[in-house]
Amino acid sequence: DTAVSQTPKYLVTQMGNDKSIKCEQNLGHDTMYWYKQDSKKFLKIMFSYNNKELIINETVPNRFSPKSPDKAHLNLHINSLELGDSAVYFCASSQSTRTPYEQYFGPGTRLTVT
């Protein structure tokens, strides 16, 4: 059974469109994250939610909006997609009461904006 799952795995879309990526974890964790891996392969934190509350909000364009309907889900909505948004987006989760930095990652969503 997949611990952290993301849908879709691949997403190809045109500039200006709006798209969403969904993430679900079945580990019972209380904290979830979105990371972006850019063309230089760096993994950079974008957002984090703990018990549905936003706790990390890095400098990301406000075209990106996370939504956490419950502890097991964290979705990422992107408005007005730009070429520079092309990247691999990873969802992750952890348990804050243990070791929040030991994060479990999903398989990634490769977003290509044309």
Next chain:
Amino acid sequence: DQQVKQNSPSLSVQEGRISILNCDYTNSMFDYFLWYKKYPAEGPTFLISISSIKDKNEDGRFTVFLNKSAKHLSLHIVPSQPGDSAVYFCAATMNDYKLSFGAGTTVTVRA
């Protein structure tokens, strides 16, 4: 500004020999360090970690060494196996939720 750096983008090692991966950091406030392993088309998986109060942590074939004065850590894999071929990311945190990652080192284990 990258606070965690992995200066070797790739490493090739013969099966059975030792793999040594290096990582440097600039932020002296980091107090917990981790290594993640990533296979193609998969997400990173947690491998091993070390607290800043220690200088060594061992887990089976994997050992992480921390040199705080040099702001340097390394991961030793002994012996290297073909299944170890992957990208290895070094990460650091100030004991909170936010991880800062290096760019990764691609390890290839040759038979």
